[in-house]
Amino acid sequence: MKKTIQIHEKDNVLVALSHLSKGETIIHDNVEINLKQEVPAKHKFTVKALMKGDLIIMYGNVVGKAKIPLPEGSIITTQNTSHQTSSFGKKKSDINWKAPLIEKYRNQTFLGFHRQDGQVGTANYWLVIPLVFCENRNVEVIKQAFEEELGFAKSNPYKSLVKQMKAMYTEGKMDEFDRLGFEQGSITTSDKFFKNIDGIKFLTHQGGCGGTRQDSESLCALLAGYIHNPNVAGATVLSLGCQNAQSQILEQKLKKLNPTFSKPLIILEQQKEGTEQQLLSEAIKKTFLGMIEADKMVRKPAGLDKLTVGLECGGSDGFSGISANPAVGHASDLIVALGGKTILSEFPELCGVEQELIDRCVEEKTAERFSQLMQAYSKAAEAVGSGFDMNPSPGNIKDGLITDAMKSAGAAKKGGTSPITDVLDYTEYAVRSGLNLLCTPGNDVESTTAMAASGANIMLFTTGLGTPTGNPISPVIKISSNTTLAKRMPDIIDIDAGGIISGEKTISEVGEEILDYIILVASGKVKTKAVMLDQDDFIPWKRGVSL
Template sequence: MATAIGDRAPAAIRLRKDDNVAVASRGIAPGTALDLGGLTVSAIDPIRPGHKVAAVDIPAGRPVLKYGQIIGFASVDIPAGSWVHVHNVRADLFERDYAFATERPVPPPIDRPRTFPGFLRPDGRVGTRNYLAVISTVNCSASVSKYVADRFRDGSWRRDYPNVDGVFAITHKGGCGLQFEGPDHQQLQRVLAGFANHPNVAGYVLIGLGCEVGFASHLVESRQLVTLAGVKESGRRDEPSRPRVLNIQEEGGIARTVEAAVEAVHRLLPAADSWRRTEQPASKLVVGLECGGSDGNSGVTANPALGVAADLIVAQGGSAVLAETPEIYGAEHLLTRRAVSEEVGRKLVDRIKWWEWYTGVFGAEINNNPSPGNKEGGLTTIYEKSLGAVAKGGSTALVDVLQYAEPITKPGFLFMDTPGYDPVSLTGLAAGGCNVLVFTTGRGSVSGLKPTPTVKVATNTPMYDRMRDDMDLDAGTILAGEPVESVGRRLFDLIVAVAGGSPTRSEEAGVGEEEFAPWSIGPTL
């Protein structure tokens, strides 16, 4: 049951003693006296929840500080008690001190080793779900792949194969009109291979048209694909077999390809069903950390709570993976300092520099953010958004920086280079091998992505109450006085439970196929 924000909770929260703004935890009327940790300020303007109020006078040109960091610069004189937002703050460029590998954070001690029932695969990874996938190599075969998955929607097969979580289609808009073996081709192959080889996928069928750039046999012959579960059409899973590849042109059209693919899936079901959950250590957790539809409270409640959970995952020996490079812009120096080496820190800075170049090619700016919805929720600049987003990564050492959809092989806290757009970022994290995703949101999100369960965390209680059918946890209780540490530990417990089979709200709603969205970085030819 949600905890409402009561009158005893502070109306505004000053996060650091040197901050010159505070964040409204509820609506504030003009004239309201605010106790801001040693400062008493009277509100001049109405302040909406998640928005900022000036704790002191901020002269024009001076930095605006939140989290003890620069989130922008006053564009005009801002009197104490004023609403602080896009009308009086600008995102000027400023130098960051990267101080590579100067911090040596230590993960918190393990209270007790945790376990969860999961599917131990032959390569040592552990699945949290047990799916069969129908993978389209090109948009030309997308409808056929969907028709195949549709034949398994009624669930009648579940009586005979109760240990299979479902049959789902991976469809997309690409696969052709790109340079053969160029960056986009290689990246798409990495994504498709990541889903086919995913620990949550027991077997798969590949469907192509037959003449596309990203043709299926090339994906197989490139040795990016393995039969993770060793699923053979004989029903045995004791040794690998060549994946089943179907091309519409060779099969003789839509109808024949659908029938052949449906038959292929039926042949995979017995071996997929033979998998059983066994008790596995929490070190097998690979958790993707995502935020979307953020608001001014994201960096106050849900993101810091997820940071606590991420630290606990790392302490257990698992992997916690932060992403969304454009949405750490202006806060990357907090990560470079935590890097295990200067080399790892510079890998992150190189990605930032690449994004500055990449956006410039199209006449855009990496700091052309936040979105209109973010601004409506109280976020003023990309720097503010980034500082709140980085909080998801907790406090442990940054052990590596990965390419988009690169396989995640190291334990600890990692960063994956992805766009900030949620479906594209989640697709990269899942392709890398994340077996659980956690998605924090302040405005509200209905994301999910098969085959990886997605835990959604609300930053504020009003939104949680409004969208409780789509939210898994309310972190807005922090605004009512619950410690961040307490919420983070509850979130960690929820992650472990979901890994063990407890359904998420997005799974109950049945979403997760249409959200597959690989990142296309180059031209369509």
């Protein structure tokens, strides 16, 4: 295994692929580099001496600026490096994309749920949604009534652990607590009553009233996107009646997405229904009848052009931009070449690569919109004292992502190299084949929540540190950047891209492995780890500053 890697020929830093000791000599381009400090795996060190103010180049992009003079072989840290990016402007060049070979996949299909509007789902869910936080409790009551009776509830293995602890405490055997545990296979799912429904999902939130009217309208647009998503068969919506997020706004947003919207949609208003008992009884009866219709749907073959794949990263490390992200980028390019859609979000994590993305836009107006959205987001963040430079988390920094530009340059690799066909603002729906850019925060759950609302029927999520993030309606495939993580947290990782770091696999090989896995998940033949854990994360963005 190689000790270091230079990602781009223009880079003036190398990435340590394994732990390097102080005083160790690294040979690069036939030149000896003596390390001035120890360099942990995933971190970077200088190829040549840099003066104060010199730019640091990685991925061929500006990712930082030296705060102090740095001799060759110096580790890059937050103490000696500051955030710095290149400026960006109008589209400068035409697209000259070389699509990947797709013969292997040209005639492949997945087994999906065909909706009347032409979309194809990779799953078949029923939704129960509150229009306002006042209805969260009622949603939870319906959840308790439905899940166990319909076979969607899972047993909790930790209950037996608490039971054992109670018994030991009663018997005075506290010293035996450390030896307690539970069987790994004790999480079971009872037989489902509705065989063709993957689940009934209950989304709760803290919005719908108070705040601004724009927040409520945005929430209605988000919920409309979830109902319109091809993985959803129908929905039950609970309204209080007096809140800002009125049911009429939700219906208008649905009609905007699809003027001939025809999915079963049950909307009940508590202030009209009367007592809580009347509301809940009516909601449960109508939901059950709607699910009877949803259960009539069966999986049928669909072309891979019917895939809409969200591209996400979270808990990133210094290997993410070298292994997992570019592998996902290759999978994205394959899907685009096959006529499908992919969605790259997290605008704070595209800081520093704007010009590259602008030049990849197929239309000038698309490039201009991306530029405008990025500038508006950046200014809003700076106005409250939280610029994009504050994006890297303590975990990112500890594992080698020192600046936001460095993090962004690696994060953008998830989008591959294909042309950008559309730029979407938050809650806008992806309708054009190809790579779409979607304005969301870098926050993992706010971003994945948004991509499902924009039509993602499956998601790819890379991680170097480990994060359990999932989504209620769109299966999330988790890809680790390194093998150590995949071995340490096998309960949340679906695919290990660490073979790229060790040299055992290429980026294209792992990219094809990812697409093969997508087809299995989309066909219902494999459940992702996030689905098995019921990791149903859902956080609407209120359009305030969130990095």
